Amino acid sequence: MLWIMRFSGFFSAAMVMIVLSPSLQSFPPAEAIRSSHLDSYLPLPVQVSPSDNLSRFSFRKASAFRNADECGSVISESSGETSVCDPNLVHVAITLDVEYLRGSIAAVHSILQHSLCPESIFFHFLVSETNLETLVRSTFPHLKFKVYYFDPEIVRGLISTSVRQALEQPLNYARNYLADLLEPCVRRVIYLDSDLVVVDDISKLWTTSLGSRTIGAPEYCHANFSKYFTAGFWSERRFNGVFYGRKPCYFNTGVMVIDLAKWRRVGYTRRIERWMEIQKSERIYELGSLPPFLLVFAGHVAPIEHRWNQHGLGGDNVRGSCRDLHPGPVSLLHWSGSGKPWLRLDSKQPCPLDALWAPYDLYGLSH
Template sequence: MMPKPIAQILSLLLILPIAATASQQFREAPQFYNSPHCPSLGGDTTTTNTTICSQKAVHVAMTLDAAYLRGSLAAILSVLQHSACPENVHFHFVTSASDDIRRLHLTISKSFPSLPFQIYEFDNDAVAGLISTSIRAALDCPLNYARNYLADLLPNCVKKVVYLDSDLILVDDVAKLAATPLGATAVLAAPEYCNANFTSYFTPTFWSNPSLSLTFSNRNAWNIAPVDHRWNQHGLGGDNFQGLCRDLHPGPVSLLHWSGKGKPWARLDTNRPCPLDALWAPYDLLQTPYFPLLIKKWENFGYLNLSPDDEEGICQVLAHMWLDSEIVAGSDHTVGSTSLSSPSSSSSSSSSGSTSSKKGKRSQFEKKLGEFFKHQIESDTSAAYGEGFRAGNQAVIKYGLRRTLDHIRLTGSFPL
């Protein structure tokens, strides 16, 4: 009897993400190029030297630390992927002197080899004694307040910068956000929420206090320009106590922000994601032990000498099938694997359909979410992930998943 590796593979899909955070390794992101209409920043090539002081560049600042590195890389990828002029985006990373700056620099360079960026050290003593204890330890971190010192940290030639947290992704062009008009006196632009009501904060009573009026005399710190709420769909991390799941706020979306206790990578790793976490997952660059362990498992079953495209392709095909069964298929009418179905693969399709029944009927939102996630796999432009999936998908459609795996075991490549 032939061995049955599929059950073993699918079990790895479920159990390996939990152990992924022990030793984080990140894969290289696809390369993104400017559209023809993008302005030239000077010189024949885009480098750190040509973008750092260019007024035509879009400057993006972020903090960088080991705890949120995975989120930071996802945010960077989302910025580049949705930018019409990704080569014109210059990143400024602020990190604590206590962090391993060399390792952080190496990680960014490996995942984004062509990215123009600088790293700046922030002195934690600058905010010593100024931070009140909060209900979340992350808010007590001095680096969380480094954004207030960007004018002192960044080069004087940088006149305007977009600051982004590490727990967000953009689904729109960052240049649109950078183009927010500040007016003559505003020092920053931000969307107002939680009824902050800044215009009512600096009242006559405030200014009548000699200490306060002297401190803020001749300063514009309270002059804030508005930003459309589409640029901060905040609160997706839930509340600060439990991090419960939340829905999107009404209206258009350009930026998804997992502010709150729950972070998408943590919930995904524990197999307890919220529905909206699936929107963050396509930008995750974490290289889990899944691939080397899966290849070792394949070798035990006789699948030897796989090419990188075959390795990635089969993994992407399995992920695509899992989405079909777990997210899309649980509707009024059980739907088998759409792009993977064929007479010879009917057993795998029916198996996928049956596993989804335990979660019951899917909402329209969940079905659309699943379709979005599947589309990310199908439309990936990278050679290993996108082309690998399409090659594997064609083989599965033509021969069925089981016969495709049998062919790989014997030949080390996809059947044509």
């Protein structure tokens, strides 16, 4: 009798799980983008295909974001569609991959949510997997975007080992090739890392003056610039001479405004590749895709207000480390006048936070 009672209890529990399983597969998302919490608990096969990976994500369809009256329309009267070459568009480039997919979806939604003219924003998604377009289109059916395939083999042979394995992923280097990937008519683009949330109108960043510079980014001249390169680099004139006559400062490449027309004209992609080739044989730095940008552009950057990239709020900045600047609720480190800063997530493995600031919850990133 005892084994019959135990079996009956097990059978009842199994039936309850079967009945409840549909509701366990998807939780009500916040503002269209929260995916299931269960994927952090369910065991996954050691090797899964990209399509299997995507089956873990279930994003609610976003509502339509419309331009304010003063924005006008970017729809062609003849074709009824928006041309990527429309001079009234704001161009934003973001990478898409499975590991950072939640962050990318959150970034897109936050940009639209805070834009006065969301229909005037055109997204350029850089991917190394070919099955992400359907997911983006189902989540943002009204979004103006194009997907560009970046072949990892283009850069794989140029990548050297880094302090973090994540920095060795080929897609991290796709931004080096924006001028080649995007249409020639796209003369300017905002590049954004896929791990950020925007809380201000991106058109304000779009109108930033670059002057005679090719890129604009937040600079941090108080940082110890020498630490971004090895002792061997600083001991060799043939290397450190690149900074002669320049006043190089560290700048963060997670938010950049890029003059693609000038980039193409000068040929900066090849210059970056050349430094990566030197790194393979000489080991002149330890980080990933950042140092080549510093070598080519540091000292020749149009400075952008720091409020556009509020970074360093906690994360795995070096292999095996984790720093939490805010043991309690996240607060903003810097406000600029009445403007709202950007709040950026710097790490795939952030330190635990007891509470998250409002935009995290708004865009479905709450714990």
